[in-house]
Amino acid sequence: MVDPKAAAAVHSGHDPIKHTTSPYVTGTSVLGVTYRDGVLLAADTLGSYGSTKRYKSFERLCKVNDQTIIGAGGELSDFQYILTLLEELSNEDFCADDDAKLSPKEIYAYLSRVLYNRRSKMDPLWNSLVVGGVQDGKPFLGTITMLGVHYSDDHIATGFGQMLARPLFRERHRPDMSEEEATQLLHEGLRVCYYRDKQTTNKFQIAKVTTEGTTISEPFALETKWDYKAFVNPGALAMGTW
């Protein structure tokens, strides 16, 4: 039987309920761009445990329905929980049997409330989410942080990608890009993330959503080049260093 005194102690602040104050297994950046026919998202497949490469084939990009995809960085168990929430909603839609499906903007609004409500309970879902989709024939791209801050833009990058890839996007992105151009731009973004973010591996996926539906690519690696003079001998051009 539960000791009432012990139970009271829990609620009187002696032994408080613990909530997430730091993540365990994490994913790093998610990149996203809109283009002429829809949206592309990109992410690597690494789940890091601190500085350990714990899971090397974790798919951080997921299909929600035929017009929506999401990508996540941050605590990966929290992300899997979020996916179960979305799956339950999509099953409800199926059983309602009225051909109505959640639109990308509805999913984005829903997730922003979920993350905000959890932060308000001081028990956050430790994620940065990116939602991509096509609605009314137009591309939609939005992101949500663990605090519930959310915005949509033509191009988005979370985590280190915000510092590393977003400047490239700001320089080169156009809303009327072709799929080839957009893919090329994402490759550039992923490559610089791989070069400079230790939590990124060279195993990536790109998810695409157009009016035709959604596809998520098989994992692929990017060409890299490490024999730049400055890489081989970083001190050569910097006097007074070794």
Added chain:
Amino acid sequence: MSGIGTGYDLSVSTFSPDGRVFQTDYAQKAIDNSGTVVGIKCKDGVVLGVEKTIISKMLEKGSNKRTFPVDRRAGMAVAGVIADGRQVVNRAFDEAVQYKSFYGDSIPGQVLADRVASFVHVFNLYWYARPFGTSVLLAAYDESGPQLYLVEPSGNCHRFFGTAVGKGRQAAKTEIERLKLGEISSEQGVVEVAKILYSVHDEEKPFELEIAWICDASDREFRRVPADILEAAEQQAKASMEESDMDD
């Protein structure tokens, strides 16, 4: 205390001297008078068909549904009191959601049928409750293949190759027994179900046919049969009706 029920039919918590629960029997009667519902298990799936009498010329087509998905891999057809049926359908949906959230996979047909039957049975146990005036045919597709169950107001639950409830059940069951269920595909099943429902239908009144299936053609999801396939099946059913009229 004289009359038909002689007092034993007032509550579900009293047996009659010959061992019947009259309220449960009456609930069964509510179904026996409703439109016919048939279900057959074919080679690759299950087909459920409902004969719906059109209660008014002003009724919007398709607004009186009697087949309901309760999960991606399971669905029901309701005979009898539809308002009662929706209670059963909602419970089945909740059970499917609960199972999936706990085990991460769709609820197996047997488990769902048992849980729904237990739910229905409870309404036969207390004086303040009334049994559902509803029989549900449950179609499911899990790892062990397609399955068809029937849950009755008593809480009885059986698994069938094919069965029928409602007004035309006797004739329908005879027709079902003639089918080679182990050999026909669900596409053929749809035609057979349409034929059966047309043949048992009382010709005076107009009716609407509703057919749903869960089979390979529906990606093993419980869905209403696409309009073109339903239309073709109805044409064939009407043609075979005319043929048999010629024989007379």
Added chain:
Amino acid sequence: MANVAYQLGSSGYAANSAHSAPHAHPSWSPYDNNGGTCVAVAGNDYCIVAASTRLSTGFSILSRDVSMIFKLSDKLMILSPGFQADARTLHKVLQQRYIQYQFNHSRPMSVAACAQLLGNTLYYKRFFPYYTFNICAGLDEQGKGAVYSYDAIGSHERSGYAVQGSGKDLIQPVLDNQLKAASPLVLPPENWMSSLPLDQAVDLVKDAFVSAGERDIYTGDAVEIYIITKEGTRREVVELKKD
């Protein structure tokens, strides 16, 4: 929760220091400051409402085109710089209450009623506040400009003009100087309503944002301006520097 002092700032998981234990994290805060500046000026027959559109966190620009102005109607707006997630939640709550009010009273809410509602809504969360610094502005029932400004927990006052957000320190003294507000301490009380003609007031607001954009890193990209008169409401966007 009572004795927790929240530290503002970026709380990203990337902030993990290489020297700390694998998962240790400085301390999580439920708040962020997303910056932005808002200005509202009340005139005798107009109200000007303006807000920058940059969304920031720390030294990062998250987006260049995010509105802080929430339009309850053509004549009634709420401006909310601060923590964007709280601002959007507050706006949702107010939207709900606004619709409910119209059902119950069969007329739109007055600026005064909305101002009181906003104050109450903020104070309701006195011990876990919405981290937003609002302005409620519009035309009152006499058709005069009405501007109310708030702190995060709901205390408020009506004034002739108001500035809130990251550029407040830069813009407030300029408006104090240009709009020549009479001190509320002067007796007998003087009219504190702006006596500037509309077009001059609009130019003043634009200049104020251009100047704030020059020195405040959280103000830039663009400023969204609504000019509310009894003839109707006009929206203008003025581009600011993107740096």
